[in-house]
């Protein structure tokens with residue numbers, strides 16, 4: 001996290017934000033901002049915002065279906081860009097007028113600072129963030145990087161906007177943002193894949209399907225909670241767990257853990273895939289799971305499970 005510069009002062013109560021795109025991620029951010037009372041006014045632009053009645057009717061929130069519906073007094077300090085990466089090209093021109101006073105905070109995967117400044121102006125103050133979906137319950141983790149044009153106060157405000165939905169990490173080198181997208185941005189999908197694998201394996205080994213689902217959910221969430229409090233480095237968690245496992249009982253053994261996948265939103269028909277590292281269709285990860293049970297007579301002694309995921313190396317960010 002960058003050193004904090006105090007921005008909460010006499011004018012903090014008058015803070016104004018503009019949120020462009022209020023779907024899964026924009027909606028999570030909006031909910032976090034309302035909970036933390038971080039802004040006095042939040043203008044939202046989205047044809048059909050994914051917000052509950054509490055947010056839609058909140059006195060701080062005004063919703064417009066299109067940029068020409070943004071009230072003239074909006075005057076945001078930060079314009080938060082949370083539309084799909086494929087939509088950015090057509091969305092950005094309408095917000096270029098805010099460059100100067102406002103910083104732009106983009107959560108779009110794969111859109112570099114240079115690419116954004118190419119549409120918003122070379123001197124636009126841009127902060128890039130990669131959050132993840134646990135932001136919806138305030139348990140996200142976001143990686144941020146900023147253009148030199150973003151002032152310390154603007155960086156700090158963007159830090160606070162993401163900290164309202166979880167933890168925040170900063171990187172100086174924008175080139176690692178693709179790797180963060182693969183690890184934490186797409187990571188929840190990988191965890192859900194593991195959960196699904198466990199449940200499916202359990203059902204295939206004889207457990208009732210609904211019980212297998214409950215066991216898988218509680219195992220993954222319980223293990224995640226344990227990982228959060230165990231003072232064991234991530235690289236040592238597996239060995240630590242094996243220290244506790246009894247010999248000769250059925251247990252899970254990783255068969256072939258692949259690299260974390262880059263999970264992409266599918267490109268619309270006829271569109272280029274948005275992420276340069278993907279270069280094709282989203283990965284059919286569910287077809288890549290293998291489960292092997294080793295038996296001694298009727299007794300299962302060991303279960304191996306693996307996700308054979310081919311390594312998707314993040315490529316250079318698409319040039320602007």
Ligand SMILES: NC(=O)c1ccc[n+]([C@@H]2O[C@H](COP(=O)([O-])OP(=O)(O)OC[C@H]3O[C@@H](n4cnc5c(N)ncnc54)[C@H](OP(=O)(O)O)[C@@H]3O)[C@@H](O)[C@H]2O)c1
Pocket residue numbers: 020021022023024025026045046047048049050082083084085087091107108109130131132133185186
């Ligand atoms: N979801 C994740 O795990 C995740 C993680 C990291 C980063 N991100 C980034 O977050 C951004 C949003 O992703 P998301 O998952 O939240 O997608 P989403 O649920 O589809 O949200 C995008 C929202 O933008 C709206 N929209 C479309 N065109 C618009 C326009 N011209 N002006 C204003 N709003 C418009 C969409 O409305 P319609 O549905 O009506 O089109 C939708 O409500 C993406 O850039 C993504 O890369 C997402």
